[in-house]
Amino acid sequence: MRLSRDYFFTLRDDVKNEDSTSGNLLVRSGMIKKTSSGIYMMLPLGLRVMNKIENIVREEMNAIHSLELSMPAMIAEEVYIESGRRETFGNSMFALKDRFNKPFVLGPTHEELFAAAAKMHVHSYKDLPTSLYQFQTKFRDEPRPRFGLIRVREFVMKDAYTFDRDLAGLDLAYDKMFQAYKNIFDRLEIDYVIVRADTGVMGGLLSEEFQAVCDIGEDILVIEESSGYASNLEIAKCIIEDEVSDEPELSYEIKDTPQAKTIEEVVAFLNEDIKKFVKTLIYNIDGNIYALCVRGDHEVNETKVLKLLGANEIEMASEEEVIAATKAPVGFAGPIDLEIPIILDQEITVMKNFIVGANQVDKHFINVNLSDFTPTQVADIRKIREGDMCENGAGPVKFMRGIEVGNTFKLGDGYAKAMDLYYTDQNNKLIPVQMGSYGIGIARCMAAIVEQNHDKHGILWPKHLAPIQVAIVIINTKNAEQVEVAEKLYAELNANTNLDILIDDRDERAGVKFNDMELIGAYARITVGRGIADGKVELKIAGADISEDIAIEDITTKIKEIFA
């Protein structure tokens, strides 16, 4: 790449409409450019990084005998209606119509088409196992795109699928994929943790996520280090920590709580410990109204509730629904004499003489006990908190934040049954295929790498991913000797390595060139300047404090060593 000629630009200042460090660095270094909310151009330097990440992924996929193919991004809507996922995805699917008014969608993920592709090959047990993958643009109409390339509406994902005869085969395929994923993220030099995650509505057997550790991560990871426990907050189980209270049970009575609606207000008004309260939250779950009770200082874990009920959608009930269900305005719901299903968090079973809403304006009940009402179900429905005991009892958990850069999913046979993907076994019986699905967000990896690897000057790419691996900077382009040495090195390095080499032959001041190379994260910088009088040039690695003088004739060897 020759800067005096090729497409190249940088911005000196942060742009306003980027809300993350990685987004700003990538925009400022001229690698990406936002065109709409959550939609980006991938400019030449950015695309180089993408390609390098893709190639690492491709090598590891090929190594485990997954075959690459390419699916369409635009898919007839009926494909998702048949699998039952049109509803599951709902508004998050981009939908459009062709000129004959036939409905299409832009694929958010491709299980359906891969199952269809598998059907072409899989008829007999002799055809299994097999595995396919692709790199493909996915479309998801996120309600709130955020953080540069991290939460976007159009993105390239590597998705792989395995097809096996039985669970033992699936376990094997999953383990191979899992190891390949570790190889990939190790090679990408991402600092990651693997957590257990929600298997979602398809009722898969196991889901694990590869999470890049990062402060702006949108997922909360629940960690207990001594036992190696790691889970997404969504599914981290809680255990009952307190002993059954030994207080004598009192009879409940009604209390005036004027103007006190929120839990904080009631706590303040009654001057009681928040742990003496039970919050009753009214939810609309798949169109039905439920009351969920958790201790005053706890929060409902909606994922757990969905799983418990086998439901798809959960949201707080509207004001009208609350009034209809509790016969009281919002703020005074309680479990006593409530005529809707009540789901009680298990922690409440050890409480006595607690405080609940009275389903009347400005009233709460105190000294309420379990015998005073009848819950429909008792279960673990609360969010675990930092410091709570880990479900395995090994110790208190701590929280980290992560960016989900990959996931691995044992789907089981549920999917094959829905998609009618069966094979004939040795006994001529039809058996559903055991599937696994495995995703990696390519640009998300790129963003995570930048979030994790930058300094005040710019991006610090791993050397195998840097869009520019060697940058030759000519200090003074009017100095014929400097130009000659630099050009010679440029030709020599291009001829003798497969690295991405850049020559900065612009008529700019040294500071401009240095800053640009640091911003874009050129891995090794060769400075051709006054040192050539002694037959030397300077070599500096991005992020290092000092540079090294190297004899001109030794540079190629040295560079080869560095990138060996």
Add this chain to the structure above:
RNA sequence: CGAGGUGUAGCGCAGUUGGUAGCGCACCUGUUUUGGGAACAGGGGGUCGCAGGUUCAAGUCCUGUCACCUCGACCA
């Protein structure tokens, strides 16, 4: 979806009580510079998000609309 904010040159911004648009950076020309984002001089670039309306006159006032951003989507 709810609340708030912002749309003026490639980027960041200013623009008073309405009077036909400016600053910094970037860009072009020239001169002097040349090892960490140069200096001076000259210059180019904008249907002020879009559509209506009020007015002799609208970046500015009014209405609508679109886009982008932030917060919330956990309140009982």
